[in-house]
Amino acid sequence: MGEPYDFQIITVSKDEEKNENKRRLIENDNLYKRIIALYEEGRSKDKEVFRDNIRLTPEKIRTVVGYLESINLSETDLDSKGRAFETFMGSFFRGTYGQYFTPREIVQFVVDVLPIQYDSKVLDTSCGSGGFLLYALNKVRTKATQxxxxxxxxxxxxxxxxxxxxxxxxxxxxxIEISEQISRAAKGIVFYYNFTKSFNMLEL
Incomplete structure (x- = not known):
């Protein structure tokens, strides 16, 4: 193949490499502080949902943000968010707690036929991950938009x-939910769906 030409050889000096690594460390640290601040803001709204501390390193947080930063959750419809949540968390609920999600079509049908208004009292006595409550809240929010x-x-x-x-x-x-872990997940889902305010959870 012959010897490479000079313009084909790219070298980076040790000083340049050192400066680049330093820049990345600073960026990761700044991003880490921003994520922690957002997490603490959520904790101020609901200490139970955000009870645990973030244990990821700045580098791992950068990786996660890299995958998610192009996704706008506030503009994503409820069904799409539901599919994403069930994909990532479905096996956790089934394997750890033996619980299964009620199909979204059934949840939507039940909520649609119920005359839920902004002044209605809604209680799910075995709410699990909060699917019925979430769709009830979404129905009232949709009415507010109208x-x-x-x-x-x-x-x-x-x-x-x-x-x-x-x-x-x-x-x-x-x-109402008998499992403390699932009740926390249910309240957390409401934050995930960008409703900012969770419902009232009664743990047995």
Whole structure:
């Protein structure tokens, strides 16, 4: 094949490599601090959901963020989020707790036929991962969007829109679950779905 030309040989000096490694360490550390701050913000809203500390290194957090940063969860529909959650967590619930998700089609059908309003009291006596409660909350939130369609641009409408479904979650939505671990997961799912406010969990 012959000898390579000079322009085909790329070398990096030790100083350049050292500076690049230092830059990456600084970036990873800054990202780590941002993630910790966001986690603490979540903990201030619900200490049970965010009870454990993050034990990942800055490097591993950078890897996770690299996979997820292009995904906009706030613009993702409920069914897509449900499929993602069941894909990653389904085997955990089945293997560790022997629980199975109720098919989304059944959950959606049941919630659709029930006359759930913002002032309704909703109780799931064996809520598991919170699927029925989540869809009930989504139904009320969808109604809020219909009532206040300009909530994204109108400050007054946003206040009413937010209060409409947020107060429902805080005061009218209840779940009962015998497993403490699953109850934490159920409340955490609500945060994952970008509802920001969890429902009331009653542990047996």
């Amino acid at each position: 009532l206040y369609p300009k909530y994204k641009t109108d400050t007054r409408q946003y206040k009413h829109w937010y209060s409409y479904w947020h107060d429902f979650a805080a005061n009218n939505l209840y779940g």
